Amino acid sequence: QELLHGALPGAEVLVVSNREPYIHNRQGDEIVVQRPASGLVSALEPIMRACGGTWVAHGSGSADRETVDANGRIRVPEGTPAYTLRRVWISDAEQDGYYYGFANEGLWPLCHIVFVRPSFRADDWRAYREINQRFADAVVAESRTEDPVVLVQDYHFALVPKMIRQQLPKATIIAFWHIPWPNAETFSICPWRREIIEGMLGSTIFGFHTQFHCNNFVECVDRFVESRIDREVQAVSLGGHETRIRAYPISIEWPPSALGSVPARDKCRADVLKDFGLAAGTKLIVGIERFDYTKGIPDRMKAIDALLTRDPSWKGRLAFIQVAAPTRSKLDTYSSLQSEAKSLADAINTRHRDGQAPIHLVARHYESTDVFKLFRAADVCGVSSLHDGMNLVAKEFVSSRDDNAGVLVLSSFTGASRELSEALIVNPYDTEELAAAIKRAMTMPLEEQVERMKLMRQQVRENNVYRWAGTMLVDAARSRTRERILGLT
Ligand code: G6P
Numbered sequence: 001q002e003l004l005h006g007a008l009p010g011a012e013v014l015v016v017s018n019r020e021p022y023i024h025n026r027q028g029d030e031i032v033v034q035r036p037a038s039g040l041v042s043a044l045e046p047i048m049r050a051c052g053g054t055w056v057a058h059g060s061g062s063a064d065r066e067t068v069d070a071n072g073r074i075r076v077p078e079g080t081p082a083y084t085l086r087r088v089w090i091s092d093a094e095q096d097g098y099y100y101g102f103a104n105e106g107l108w109p110l111c112h113i114v115f116v117r118p119s120f121r122a123d124d125w126r127a128y129r130e131i132n133q134r135f136a137d138a139v140v141a142e143s144r145t146e147d148p149v150v151l152v153q154d155y156h157f158a159l160v161p162k163m164i165r166q167q168l169p170k171a172t173i174i175a176f177w178h179i180p181w182p183n184a185e186t187f188s189i190c191p192w193r194r195e196i197i198e199g200m201l202g203s204t205i206f207g208f209h210t211q212f213h214c215n216n217f218v219e220c221v222d223r224f225v226e227s228r229i230d231r232e233v234q235a236v237s238l239g240g241h242e243t244r245i246r247a248y249p250i251s252i253e254w255p256p257s258a259l260g261s262v263p264a265r266d267k268c269r270a271d272v273l274k275d276f277g278l279a280a281g282t283k284l285i286v287g288i289e290r291f292d293y294t295k296g297i298p299d300r301m302k303a304i305d306a307l308l309t310r311d312p313s314w315k316g317r318l319a320f321i322q323v324a325a326p327t328r329s330k331l332d333t334y335s336s337l338q339s340e341a342k343s344l345a346d347a348i349n350t351r352h353r354d355g356q357a358p359i360h361l362v363a364r365h366y367e368s369t370d371v372f373k374l375f376r377a378a379d380v381c382g383v384s385s386l387h388d389g390m391n392l393v394a395k396e397f398v399s400s401r402d403d404n405a406g407v408l409v410l411s412s413f414t415g416a417s418r419e420l421s422e423a424l425i426v427n428p429y430d431t432e433e434l435a436a437a438i439k440r441a442m443t444m445p446l447e448e449q450v451e452r453m454k455l456m457r458q459q460v461r462e463n464n465v466y467r468w469a470g471t472m473l474v475d476a477a478r479s480r481t482r483e484r485i486l487g488l489t
Contacts, residue, residue, distance in 0.1 A: 020057035020087065022077065106190070291325060
């Protein structure tokens with residue numbers, strides 16, 4: 001946290017993201033506050049609480065408009081206000097084009113290698129551009145100085161860096177892409193590939209989770225934009241402006257603040273067994289994420305199926321609890337995934353039920369204390385994403401295990417697998433391999449669990465989210481100083 005405060009003393013910090021950190025919803029006479037299931041929000045929220053400033057985001061809750069002032073502003077969190085949330089309003093039709101359409105039917109499948117065909121429609125692109133402009137204008141309106149530090153988040157806002165740069169040429173714009181970046185051949189199918197890259201190059205620094213994604217991005221710049229690339233320092237110059245491309249592996253708060261109110265392992269385990277009606281001694285495997293086709297939820301169920309088919313002695317002795325928060329359900333790819341997963345769970349349970357069912361699919365949002373409770377109760381946490389920029393669930397599981405026990409089974413197609421090499425790393429497309437890893441995890445001797453978990457905990461503790469943000473801000477501070485002494489501004 002010191003790194004954060006020391007990096008840019010006195011600078012004004014603004015964050016731009018689609019998802020807001022606090023959503024106000026009306027339930028009868030009451031207004032309830034909800035926290036979204038978003039890795040991005042859980043990473044940035046502790047940073048904003050530490051830095052203060054303004055967070056510009058889409059006002060999406062049913063009571064959001066009632067809780068802000070005339071300018072769309074509200075101080076958050078309630079009770080201990082630390083920063084300003086400035087809400088931007090988006091109509092349903094705009095949301096269909098910008099969010100469901102271009103962002104989630106175009107860019108999301110384009111960037112993830114999951115073989116869902118991206119759809120590109122001119123109307124969606126128009127809405128995407130308009131909403132990007134609206135957010136850029138909100139940042140400019142909120143900014144009190146001519147050289148603020150603006151943190152632009154994710155694939156919803158590829159065009160925002162350039163749009164801000166046009167109005168605030170002295171701003172330090174650090175943009176971060178929270179999902180993977182594909183290779184040039186894949187990216188080339190996007191009809192607006194040049195505009196997207198040029199929009200991104202309005203930033204001072206553009207960050208990705210891994211070096212691999214940085215390399216892919218630089219290849220795309222090389223192929224689709226006329227610019228000068230300095231590969232040694234990974235910098236791109238376009239129209240006299242330079243952007244540095246950097247890998248910043250995102251992480252979590254350490255220790256996570258929600259852990260403070262979570263009971264110790266034995267109590268968590270007893271509660272979870274009771275809640276799900278499971279026998280004492282049941283091996284618990286957990287999976288927790290948004291109900292998204294990139295997460296490999298059916299693949300994990302198929303591995304449990306394979307395991308029980310191969311080794312029926314596990315029937316009645318294991319339970320796989322899958323919590324999946326429904327998301328983007330308006331899109332066919334998401335709603336059909338939900339029904340596919342439900343029927344798969346039913347079929348597997350019919351096949352392998354022995355006293356108790358092996359699969360427990362809970363299709364709803366869990367608050368973070370309940371998530372941590374489940375992590376603490378688990379013998380195994382399964383992260384089988386087919387493709388994932390980082391995956392913070394893996395890191396949160398590790399952070400919850402202060403008993404140093406528990407085994408992480410982790411897909412090799414997550415950014416997290418580069419850092420958590422002591423997990424059981426698997427290819428989730430290989431059902432037999434995944435099944436074997438789950439079995440190995442359930443039977444791993446405690447000493448080995450402890451050895452592996454300690455190393456992973458050390459890795460996440462040292463490379464926590466403050467370091468992620470701190471490193472970006474230090475790099476930003478250096479580029480501000482460099483520009484000043486070189487007399488570029
Ligand atoms: C991913 C994206 C985030 C997004 C989150 C939740 O982590 O990178 O930008 O907020 O998913 O998705 P949603 O569409 O519900 O905001």
